[in-house]
Amino acid sequence: MQQSEQPTPSARQALTRFPASFIWGAATASYQIEGAWDEDGKGPSIWDTFSHTEGNILNNDTGDVADDHYHRWQEDVALMKSLGLKAYRFSLSWPRILPNGEGWVNPAGLDFYDRLVDALLAAGIEPFITLYHWDLPQALEDKGGWPNRSVVDAFAGYTETVAQRLGDRVKYWITLNEPHVSAYAGYYWGVHAPGVRNLSAANQAAHHLLLAHGRSVAVLRALCPGAQVGITLNLGLAYPASSMPADRQAARMADGQLNRWFLDPIFGRGYPEDMLSFYGDSAPAIEPGDLEQIAAPIDFLGVNYYTNNFVRSVSADVSGLGYTNLKAAELVEAGYEVTAMDWAVMPDGLRELLVHIHRTYRPPAIYITENGAAFEDQVEAGEVHDERRVSFLREHFAAARRAISEGVPLRGYFVWSLLDNFEWALGYSRRFGIVYVDYATQQRILKDSAKYYQRVIRANEVLSE
Numbered sequence: 127m128q129q130s131e132q133p134t135p136s137a138r139q140a141l142t143r144f145p146a147s148f149i150w151g152a153a154t155a156s157y158q159i160e161g162a163w164d165e166d167g168k169g170p171s172i173w174d175t176f177s178h179t180e181g182n183i184l185n186n187d188t189g190d191v192a193d194d195h196y197h198r199w200q201e202d203v204a205l206m207k208s209l210g211l212k213a214y215r216f217s218l219s220w221p222r223i224l225p226n227g228e229g230w231v232n233p234a235g236l237d238f239y240d241r242l243v244d245a246l247l248a249a250g251i252e253p254f255i256t257l258y259h260w261d262l263p264q265a266l267e268d269k270g271g272w273p274n275r276s277v278v279d280a281f282a283g284y285t286e287t288v289a290q291r292l293g294d295r296v297k298y299w300i301t302l303n304e305p306h307v308s309a310y311a312g313y314y315w316g317v318h319a320p321g322v323r324n325l326s327a328a329n330q331a332a333h334h335l336l337l338a339h340g341r342s343v344a345v346l347r348a349l350c351p352g353a354q355v356g357i358t359l360n361l362g363l364a365y366p367a368s369s370m371p372a373d374r375q376a377a378r379m380a381d382g383q384l385n386r387w388f389l390d391p392i393f394g395r396g397y398p399e400d401m402l403s404f405y406g407d408s409a410p411a412i413e414p415g416d417l418e419q420i421a422a423p424i425d426f427l428g429v430n431y432y433t434n435n436f437v438r439s440v441s442a443d444v445s446g447l448g449y450t451n452l453k454a455a456e457l458v459e460a461g462y463e464v465t466a467m468d469w470a471v472m473p474d475g476l477r478e479l480l481v482h483i484h485r486t487y488r489p490p491a492i493y494i495t496e497n498g499a500a501f502e503d504q505v506e507a508g509e510v511h512d513e514r515r516v517s518f519l520r521e522h523f524a525a526a527r528r529a530i531s532e533g534v535p536l537r538g539y540f541v542w543s544l545l546d547n548f549e550w551a552l553g554y555s556r557r558f559g560i561v562y563v564d565y566a567t568q569q570r571i572l573k574d575s576a577k578y579y580q581r582v583i584r585a586n587e588v589l590s591e
């Protein structure tokens with residue numbers, strides 16, 4: 127190779143270095159880490175009920191104790207500081223604050239988050255609050271849950287309570303985490319709380335989640351002027367598994383269900399016509415003015431990316447939607463590494479997805495609000511050498527950097543997750559943390575990936591080591 131073809135050290139750095147204002151963070155969610163499920167006046171959530179019902183969760187695990195973060199939050203903030211995190215994304219437990227979902231406010235619940243916010247700010251860490259990461263107050267589920275329109279008012283009231291207390295210090299707000307999962311895993315596939323299996327209910331839940339988002343944006347705008355407000359979606363491109371027309375159509379449906387059903391109305395396009403006619407009688411009831419509320423302008427889109435999907439048409443399948451994603455063995459055969467979740471490792475898919483979102487919807491800013499991987503970690507002599515996670519993160523950071531070069535307004539990156547935690551229906555069997563948690567002792571151990579991330583943050587650059 128001629129010398130002129132070699133990038134100079136500074137040119138090489140330009141390809142790997144992130145903008146000075148780039149926000150490196152880590153994310154968690156209340157039910158997955160807090161524990162203290164019935165302490166200090168907290169009301170039960172649908173996840174308490176669901177996990178306490180035998181057979182719903184692998185090994186009958188529950189979030190009763192989880193990472194005991196409710197008691198160990200100071201230690202956890204110190205850990206974040208030691209990693210050099212610039213931001214921490216966490217969710218509030220709605221029933222810890224409003225035990226019945228509405229009405230009486232539990233002072234101890236608000237105090238907990240108040241102290242956490244102050245401690246984060248004192249440590250130089252920007253709080254990114256997610257208002258809803260799946261732990262609906264059971265009292266609201268008893269009134270019909272997300273399929274019942276009255277939950278929208280309750281969510282607006284909850285937003286108001288929290289914004290009044292924390293809005294003077296919290297600048298970044300995420301209304302919902304992954305409404306697709308709340309609606310379909312919770313009310314259609316029944317694998318998440320509250321365990322309902324009904325397509326109409328799920329579609330109605332999805333609509334009310336979006337409406338609740340829109341209402342919450344309006345409340346935050348009124349009470350927290352200057353705040354940055356967004357929503358987090360789980361997104362993934364859908365590639366047809368073959369060039370057969372049926373698989374192409376299946377991929378279009380999968381894209382409609384996962385991506386367009388949420389992105390289109392949020393960005394003012396209304397629900398996609400093809401999906402409305404596909405759902406037919408199961409499509410949600412939409413009232414006049416709903417679509418305008420859902421399309422309330424946002425400051426950023428939060429993207430949770432784990433993998434993209436290869437989609438195949440099936441005539442009768444468990445999802446009932448006429449398509450299925452390729453299974454782990456097929457992905458491996460196609461040459462992909464898969465994680466402990468059986469998800470294909472596709473770093474460049476992140477770049478591709480971000481560029482697609484940017485070109486199609488033009489959000490003012492994007493944050494990767496979750497990205498990470500579960501692998502089978504082992505503690506060896508007090509250390510966790512999780513090379514596969516280090517390489518996973520390195521490749522995804524590099525893909526994010528390429529997306530920025532292609533014009534994507536990517537402003538930050540939150541690794542999922544700060545701590546190993548309760549992985550929903552899979553209980554504690556899957557570890558996503560960059561910090562290992564010994565659940566018997568609650569000891570935290572920095573995995574090699576945490577140490578790598580610490581160096582990346584310090585350098586503000588994708589490091590190849």
Ligand code: IFM
Nearest residue numbers: 155304430496542549558
């Ligand atoms: O653990 C979850 C998180 O709660 C939402 N996004 C995906 C993660 C991994 O499955």
